[in-house]
Amino acid sequence: MSMTGFGRVSGTFEGKKISVEVRSLNSKGLDLNVRIHNFYKELEPIARKVVTEELERGKVDLSVNIDSTGDSKSFSINTDLAQAYYKDLKAISEMIGQPTEDYLTLLLRMPDIFINEREELGAEEKEFVLGLIKAACVKLNEFRRQEGIALENEFTERIEGIRSLLNEVPKYEQERIETVRERIKKGLEDLMSSAGYDENRLEQELIYYIEKLDVSEEKMRLANHLDYYLQTMKTPGAGKKLGFISQEIGREVNTLGSKSNHAEMQKLVVDMKDNLEKIKEQVLNTL
Numbered sequence: 221m222s223m224t225g226f227g228r229v230s231g232t233f234e235g236k237k238i239s240v241e242v243r244s245l246n247s248k249g250l251d252l253n254v255r256i257h258n259f260y261k262e263l264e265p266i267a268r269k270v271v272t273e274e275l276e277r278g279k280v281d282l283s284v285n286i287d288s289t290g291d292s293k294s295f296s297i298n299t300d301l302a303q304a305y306y307k308d309l310k311a312i313s314e315m316i317g318q319p320t321e322d323y324l325t326l327l328l329r330m331p332d333i334f335i336n337e338r339e340e341l342g343a344e345e346k347e348f349v350l351g352l353i354k355a356a357c358v359k360l361n362e363f364r365r366q367e368g369i370a371l372e373n374e375f376t377e378r379i380e381g382i383r384s385l386l387n388e389v390p391k392y393e394q395e396r397i398e399t400v401r402e403r404i405k406k407g408l409e410d411l412m413s414s415a416g417y418d419e420n421r422l423e424q425e426l427i428y429y430i431e432k433l434d435v436s437e438e439k440m441r442l443a444n445h446l447d448y449y450l451q452t453m454k455t456p457g458a459g460k461k462l463g464f465i466s467q468e469i470g471r472e473v474n475t476l477g478s479k480s481n482h483a484e485m486q487k488l489v490v491d492m493k494d495n496l497e498k499i500k501e502q503v504l505n506t507l
Contacts, residue, residue, distance in 0.1 A: 221507040222367030223278040227359030233348050237287040240356040244278035246505040256284040274357035298335050305330050378495040383446050385488045396482040400429050433479050442472040459506035466500050
C-alpha cells in the first residue's frame with residue numbers, strides 16, 4: 221500500500237451537512253493533524269484513535285466541517301459581536317483608504333460569529349460523525365491500495381532488472397581473471413626483465429588477488445536479498461522492512477562494484493544502482 225491517499229465523505233444529521241476529509245502523505249510514523257468544527261471538539265480524542273487504528277502511518281490531515289442546509293436551528297449569528305466587527309472593519313477600511321461594500325462576507329468569516337444554541341452533543345450524533353470519519357479512512361485506504369498496485373509493479377520490475385544485471389556478471393569473471401594474470405605478469409617482467417621471475421610467486425600473487433576480488437558470496441547474498449524483497453512485498457505493512465532490505469541490497473551492490481575491477485562489470489553495477497535508487501525513492505512512500 222502507498223502512504224499517499226485521500227478520502228472524503230459527507231452526511232446530513234438534523235439539518236446539518238457534515239463533511240469529513242482525510243489526506244495522507246508519507247512519514248516515518250503517524251503524524252496526525254486534526255481540524256474539527258468547534259461543535260464536535262469533544263470528539264477529537266476519539267477521532268484521533270479511529271484514524272490511528274485505520275491508517276497506521278503517514279502524515280495525515282483530518283478535517284470535519286459543518287455546512288447548514290437551512291433546516292437547522294442549531295446556530296445563530298452573534299449580532300453584538302457582528303456589530304463590533306463591522307465598526308472595526310469599517311474604521312480600518314476608511315483609515316487605509318480602501319472602502320468595501322461587501323462587509324457581510326467578511327463578517328461571516330470572522331471568529332466566533334456563530335453561536336451554538338445546542339447545549340450538548342447527543343450520543344446518536346457522536347456515533348454518526350465518528351462513522352463518517354471511519355468511512356473517510358476506509359476510502360483513503362482504498363485509494364492507498366490502488367496506488368500500492370502501481371508501487372508493486374514498479375518494485376517487481378526494478379528488482380527483476382537488478383537480477384537480470386546480476387545474471388550478466390559471470391560472463392565477465394573469467395575474462396577479469398585473465399586480465400589480472402596478464403597485468404601481474406607484465407609487471408613482474410618489467411621489474412625483472414634481466415633475471416626473469418619466479419613462476420610460483422606469480423601463481424601465489426594471482427591466487428591472492430583472485431581470492432580478494434572473488435564476488436561469489438556477494439552474488440549469492442544479493443540474489444537472496446532480491447528474493448526476500450519480493451516475498452516481503454506480499455506482507456501487509458512491510459514498508460519499513462522493505463526499506464531495510466533495500467539497504468542490504470545496496471551494500472552488496474557496492475561491494476560488487478568495489479571488487480569488480482572490470483569496465484563491463486562496473487557498467488552493470490551502475491545500472492543496478494540506478495534501479496535501486498528508484499526503489500529507495502518509492503519505498504519511502506510505502507506502507
